[in-house]
Amino acid sequence: MPQDLLPETLPVHIDSLRRAARGMTRTREDAEDLVQDTLLKVLARPRQVGPAGPGPYLHQALRNTHVSSLRTRDRRPVLSPLEPEDTRLVAPSGGEPIEILHTREIIAAINALPQAQREVVAAVDVAGFGYTEAATQLKIPVGTVMSRLHRGRARLATYADAA
Known part of the structure; x- marks a missing residue:
């Protein structure tokens, strides 16, 4: 015989729900969020539970909420963080407009180089x-620095000749 799920009966089950949620999410914070989301959904409208009582019903609701959140997360696009901008490769804000334009063109040409040369x-x-010092910072041999620098400068000269 179904019985109504009364809000005052829920506090007895919270510890059990937290333990189950911790097993599902592996972190305390995510488990707390999962339990809270589950209880909000359950309390949003009147519910009826089976003869076993509210415990099994709440655990099933917890599992369903967790599966729904996983599905929602998997449907979201994966975003990757933006690479931090190298402040050394930013055009100065002051100066003559033609100087700023030339600086931006040079920076654009440097950015167009292959990463190793750049x-x-x-x-x-x-x-x-x-x-x-550059070899130490980049963790490459000095000879590699010299050859990449030569090739990079040659490519930059080609860009300057084309412009």
Whole structure:
């Protein structure tokens, strides 16, 4: 015989729901959120539970809420964080407009380089590191710094000639 689910009977089951939610989510904070979401859904409208009482009903509601949240999370697009912008490669805000334009063109040309060359050109020509210091910072041999710098500068010269 179904019986009404009374809000005053819920506090007895909260500890059991928290333990079950902790097993499902693996973190205390997520478990608390899951229990809270479940209780909000259950209390949103009148419910009737079976002869076993509110315990099994609440645990099934907890499981259903958890599965629904997983499905919702899986449908969301995965966002990746933006790469931090290298402040050394930002055009200065002051100066003559033509200087700013040239600086932006150079920065755009540096950004167009392959990553390995871009890192070396930024380290040596923009940041002012020496070859040894750049090699240490980038964790590559000094010879590699010199060859990447040569190729990067040659490519930049090609961009400058084309412009």
